Amino acid sequence: MKGLISTSVAIMAGLIVLVGYFFQIPILSDIRNLILDWAVTLAAIMVFIGVLNLLSINNSRIQTKQKGGFYSLILVISLLITLILGLLFKPGHPVMNFIFYSVQLPVERSLMALLAVTLLLASIHLLRRQPNLFSVIFLVTTLLILLGTAPLPFGVLPFFSDILRPFVAQVLAAAGARGILLGIALATLTTGLRVLFGVDRPYGGQ
Template identity: 45%
Template sequence: MKKVLPITNAVIAIAAGALVLLGYFFPGFFGKIQSTLIGWAIILAGFAVLLGIFNLAMVHWKKITSHDKNQGYSIVLLVSLVLTILLVGISGPTGSLSLWIFNTFQVPAEISLLAVLAVVLIYAVARLLSRRPKWYTILFLATVLLVLLGSAPLYFLGEINILSTIRAWLAQVPAAAGARGLLLGVALGTVAAGLRILIGSDRPYGG
């Protein structure tokens, strides 16, 4: 039984992956099978999310009942979780209450994280300048200064067109190229991982 189960898991995973892949090349017959399998995957993913939420709630509930020293954070999390589920369930995902939660809590939290990121970048620049300056240090500092100066008008000079043009070029050419390179790397890694699972050399499902 211990040997049969891993083989069965591998056969199911390889067959499902092959059928979904064939659905892209032969959408006629295999397209229906592909849609069915993807629908099943979405349902399983939804149940996995619910299971993760339940597990998160149970972990923090145990911290509260065991009087953990950080139980205050657990109380805040559970209360926020319950209120969010209730309010979103009442008003819907695009209702006024849901949008109020998003604009009141989610957006300020994301803005705060971006502010922390800016502080970390400034600290990184200071650390770089404290060491022996190299060409990439100077390039990084010059890029940061150009982007900052081109993003907002200066107090006495107002908006400088050439700085805005340079900032736009930096955002549209080098930054976009780097982002696309990262996305291509992620895509290639995903394809490689999928092929390894498809041929059975990698078995994250066990066995």
């Protein structure tokens, strides 16, 4: 009975939101907006609970002096400072912009640089273990992107930087990314339809 009620509520909410997008009926639009507001509020609460859980886990590591407790301390201090400043100032405040451009952005760039080197090493190891066509394509693509993007001591390679890298990044990679996004969209649509028709019952049903 519990699973039937939860499934019925999920189906009803999904149908109201879906019908409200296709038919401009004032009552349905109001109910749809209300349900979406509830969803946004619940998502914000889930994020807040996740932050509290993160603080709790790292605080326990600091108190028990586990391995990596120093990094947990840095994480907790950084999170609290950012949270307090974010509550005191607006997101577009110069203080928040300074934190973003001085801390967040350099860290992201460093991680992207490490990711590029890691991909190159992974492609080499993959070619050693499984020497096939896909391994060669992966390694060659990684090298082409690095040669066309990275600053070289002897200057920029004209062909790699002007023609080959834009073609790989803007044509081949964009086509692959669009294919992945289309697959995600179709999978999401299929999952939503299965929930709407009661085939899948993730809310306490079987």
